[in-house]
Amino acid sequence: MATRAHSPLGGADRGCRCNRSCRVRSIAPARPHVRQRPSAEEVKDALVVWRLLDGKPGHEKQSLGLLQGLAALAPVAAYELDMRSKSMFWGEILRHVRGEALLPPPHLIVGVGHATHLPMLAARAACGGRTVVLMKPSLPLSLFDLIFVPRHDHYPRKGNVVGTWGVICPTTDEGKVPNEGLVLIGGPNRTYDWQPEAVADAVRAIADASPEIRWTACDSRRTPTGLAERVTPRKNLVWQSWRKAPQDFLQAALARASYVWVTADSVSMLYEALSARARVGIIAMPTRRPDAASKYARGIEALRERRHVLGSEDGYRIQDSRLSDFRPENRRCAEIVLERLVQPV
Known part of the structure; x- marks a missing residue:
C-alpha cells in the first residue's frame, strides 16, 4: 500500500490549525486485541496516529509528549499498539491487507525504541501513513520519514533528521x-x-x-x-x-x-x-x-x-537567577511533523 501524504484536516482548515479543538480524542481507544471498530465520528476530521509502544515508561513519555504537541494543533485520534503483543500487532496488519481492519489507517506512525522500528515500516507498507521516530533508530535513517534525535547525540545532518534539546517530554504550565x-x-x-x-x-x-x-x-x-x-x-x-x-x-x-x-x-x-x-x-x-x-x-x-x-x-x-525561558520541544516538533508530513504539497 502506498504511503499517504494528504492532510486529514482538509484544505479549508490548513491555515487555522491552532483554532481547532485541541485534544487527543483518546490516547488508546482501541488496542489491537479489542474486537471493535472505532466509529466514523471518532476519527472524523482527526489526525489518526498509531503509537507503537515497547513497554518502557521513558519511551512512552516521549511519544506521549509528541502526541500532546500534536493535539495542541489539531484534533488527534491516537491508537496504542503494544509491541510485546506481537501476534496482536501482526494480526492487525494482516486484517488491513485483507480489508478487515479494526483500526483506521494511520496518517502518522510514531515509535520510540528498537522494538518499534521494524513494525513501523511494516505498518507503513501495509496501511499507509508516514513514520516518525523519536531517538536514533537501529535501522538506516533513510527508511523513515522523520527522525527526532537529541542534539547531544552524534547524528548525521540529513533532511529527515531533526535535532532536539534533549528528549521530547509531555509539558504542563498549570498549577504551579x-x-x-x-x-x-x-x-x-x-x-x-x-x-x-x-x-x-x-x-x-x-x-x-x-x-x-x-x-x-x-x-x-x-x-x-x-x-x-x-x-x-x-x-x-x-x-x-x-x-x-x-x-x-x-x-x-x-x-x-x-x-x-x-x-x-x-x-x-x-x-x-x-x-x-x-x-x-x-x-x-x-x-x-x-x-x-x-x-x-x-x-x-x-x-x-x-x-x-x-x-x-x-x-x-x-x-x-535570571534564566531565559525554555520552549518545550514537543510543540516545536509537532509543528515540524504537520508541516513536513501532513500538509498536502
Missing part, C-alpha cells in the same frame, strides 16, 4: 505552587564520578539557601542506599523515597513545583523539569574523564550558555 521545589537525585553512571557525600551536601545547601521554599528531595532506583541518612533534617525539606511514592508522584510533583534541582547524571529528569516549565538548577558533578567531556556534559553546558539552567557552581538561590 510559588514556594514549592523538588530535588531530583539520580545515581552512579558511566559519565560522572558520583559522590554521595557531595550530593548530600548539595541537598542541604539548597534547603539552607532558600528557607522560604518547601523542598522535596526524591531519590530514584539508581540512588545508593543510605543517602537520605546523610542529609540532616530541615524544617523546609522532606525526603521522598521512590519505593514509597505513588506511581504518578513525579508527574504530579513536577506539575506543581516552581523550582527543580537535578543531579547532572539525570539527563531525562532534567528535560522533564524544563518541559514542566520549572526554573531548573543542575547539581554539578565531576566527570570520570575530565579531559573528554561526554555528550551529556556538553548538552548541559549548552543549556547553561543559553541560561536555560543554573549550575550549582553559581549558587543555590535559583529563584534569584
